[in-house]
Amino acid sequence: xxxxxxxxxxxxxxxxxxxxxxxxxxxxxxxxxxxxxxxxxxxxxxxxxxxxxxxxxxxxxxxxxxxxxxxxxxxxxxxxxxxxxxxxxxxxxxxxxxxxxxxxxxxxxxxxxxxxxxxxxxxxxxxxxxxxxxxxxxxxxxxxxxxxxxxxxxxxxxxxxxxxxxxxxxxxxxxxxxxxxxxxxxxxxxxxxxxxxxxxxxxxxxxxxxxxxxxxxxxxxxxxxxxxxxxxxxxxxxxxxxxxxxxxxxxxxxx
Numbered sequence: 001x002x003x004x005x006x007x008x009x010x011x012x013x014x015x016x017x018x019x020x021x022x023x024x025x026x027x028x029x030x031x032x033x034x035x036x037x038x039x040x041x042x043x044x045x046x047x048x049x050x051x052x053x054x055x056x057x058x059x060x061x062x063x064x065x066x067x068x069x070x071x072x073x074x075x076x077x078x079x080x081x082x083x084x085x086x087x088x089x090x091x092x093x094x095x096x097x098x099x100x101x102x103x104x105x106x107x108x109x110x111x112x113x114x115x116x117x118x119x120x121x122x123x124x125x126x127x128x129x130x131x132x133x134x135x136x137x138x139x140x141x142x143x144x145x146x147x148x149x150x151x152x153x154x155x156x157x158x159x160x161x162x163x164x165x166x167x168x169x170x171x172x173x174x175x176x177x178x179x180x181x182x183x184x185x186x187x188x189x190x191x192x193x194x195x196x197x198x199x200x201x202x203x204x205x206x207x208x209x210x211x212x213x214x215x216x217x218x219x220x221x222x223x224x225x226x227x228x229x230x231x232x233x234x235x236x237x238x239x240x241x242x243x244x245x246x247x248x249x250x251x252x253x254x255x
Contacts, residue, residue: 006029006052006053006054007051007052007053007054008053008054008058009053009058009061009062009065012026012051012053012058012062013062013065013068013069015049015051016049016051016069016070016073016075017068017069017070017073019049019073021047021048021049022047022048022072022073022074023046023047023048023049023073023074023075023076023246024048024049024051024073024074024075024076025039025048025049025050025051025075025076025077025078025242025246026051026053026059026062026063026075026076026077026078027050027051027052027053027059027078028052028053028054028055028056028058028059028078028079028080028106029052029054029055030052031106031107031110031224032050032052032078032106033050033052034224034225034228035106035110035224035227035228035235035238036050036078036238036239036242037050037228038228038229038231038239039239039242039243042239042243043243048246056079056080056082059077059078059079060077060079060093062077063077063079063093063095063097063098066097074246074247075097076097076099076242076245076246077097077098077099078099078100078101078238078242079098079099079100079101080100080101080104080105080106080198081100081101081102081103081104081105082104082105083104083143083146083147084100085103085104085194085195086143086147086195087147096244096245097245099238099241099242099245101234101238102194102234102237102238103193103194103195103198103234104194104195104196104197104198105197105198105199106198107198107199107201107202107224108193108194108195108196108198108201109194109198109232109234109235109238110198110202110223110224110227110228110235111193111198111201111202111205111227112193112194112232112233112234113227113230113231113232113233113234113235114223114224114226114227114230114232116202116205116209116223116227117205119209119218119223120205120208120209121214124208127208128204128205128208131158131162131204131207132192132204134162134168135158135161135162135196135200135204136185136188136189136192136196137172137185138156138161138168138171138172139154139188139196139197139200140181140184140185140188141171141172141180141181141185142154142171143184143188144181144184152171154197155197155199155200156171156200157200157203158200158201158203158204158207159203159204159207202220202223203220205223206218206219206220206223209223
C-alpha cells in the first residue's frame, strides 16, 4: 500500500529498514503511485509498499544510498527518464533495480497508453495541432540550447507561453550566429508524445478537453486515473520490469 505522505530520502531509508514488508517501490509522486498501485491486482498475495519521495532527484538520492538498506529488503526505484531521453542514461544509473519511464516522464507513457488526444473533438483538432506545432517550435529550441550547455527553462506552462506573444518571441529569438535546430524539431515532431516534457504536453491536451463549452470535460488527474486503470503497452512493460527487478514472480509462485 502507498505511504500516506511524501518522504525525504532519510525518512524513506529509515521506513524501509523499520518495515516488516519485504518489497518496496521508491517512486517520485502521486501519478506514479496511481499507476503502480495496480500491481496489487497482479500479485494479490504479496505485500509491498509504495514510497513517494517527492521527485526524481530524491529517487536518485535514495538509489545512490541503497547500500544503507538492509540486505533482506527488496527495493526497486522508479523514475522519469527526463532529459536523459535526449542525452542517454549515465552509466552509474544503468541498473536493473532502477526502472526508467520509456518517454520523458510517466505522463508521456500515459499519454501514449491512454490515447488522450483521441478525446479531443474533431472540431477542436485543428486548433490543438496549431498550438502543438507552436509549442514544439519553442520546446525544440529550449531543449537544444540546454543540451548544448546554454540552459533555458523547458518547463514553462504551454498555455502560458503560447498566450504571451512577447515571452514566446523572446524565448524563440535566435542569438547571434545561432541556427535553429530544424532536424531536432523534426525528431520531436515524429515522437513528441515520448520526447517532449510530459507535464507540458498533458497540460496542452487538457486545455482542449476542459473548456467550459464541452459537454464532457477532463482534468489531468481524471486522464491519469483512466489510463492507469486501463493499462497499456508502455505502463505494462514498466510493471513487468518492476516485477522482474523485485523477483515478484518467483515470490508469487511460492506464496
